[in-house]
Amino acid sequence: MECITLNNVIKRFDAVVALNNISFSVPCGGRYALLGPNGAGKSTTMKILAGLLSQDSGEVYIKGMKPTSTDVKRILGYLPEESTPYRILSVRENLEYIASLRGLRDGQSRIENLIDILDLRPYERMQAGKLSRGNQQKLALALVLLHNPEIILLDEPLNYLDIPTQERVIKYLKTLVNATFLISTHIMSIATRLTDHVIVISHGSVVWVGSIEQLKSLGREDEPIESVVVKLMGV
């Protein structure tokens, strides 16, 4: 079954065609990276999938449902590229507020667990607006993962994180074996560690889809995977 589907999606911002008839799908349980040069349309795609932007034409489904539907909001976790938690609430208050909005029965235990996994314990009483950028990113990730979403859309998830935290986050995301992932990133090592398939887009259209193994096999022996991706992007 497909958990993420885009069929012939077009999105314009005035004269700019951000998405130009883009189509791809991610099977349920799939772990896909979305790669593309600056301005290719990755964040626009993610925002449409999260129900925050509407397409001009084409079809978009999350598990067969429209992204704006309440049922999708229950099962989807979306991390935007520049995520900002509620600045005047503390780390713990942010988590408690979202747990309560989502009506989570196991909210308290999930909050404790994520505070530990993301190493937020020393900052739990600090206002989010006073956190370092990296600690804000950790909180943003915790807020996205709090309800144990089935479909996880992450736009540059490891931005600002120090290396030990990157490793913790990678380890944790790997434990979520039943979730469907679409991860937009510019960093190939993040794609290869967190996903097993890639969708390469350029100028708002898909130019290549395949497994990381297939991607590697396109290059010469010892050719860095980044170099293969650059050729596919046509930049």
Ligand SMILES: Nc1ncnc2c1ncn2[C@@H]1O[C@H](COP(=O)(O)OP(=O)(O)OP(=O)(O)O)[C@@H](O)[C@H]1O
């Ligand atoms: N709100 C907006 N208003 C006008 N143009 C926009 C808007 N959002 C995106 N665009 C344009 O749409 C195109 C695709 O942008 P998008 O942010 O989706 O690309 P991206 O692949 O995420 O880029 P990057 O890797 O630089 O983050 C770009 O030309 C961008 O300038």
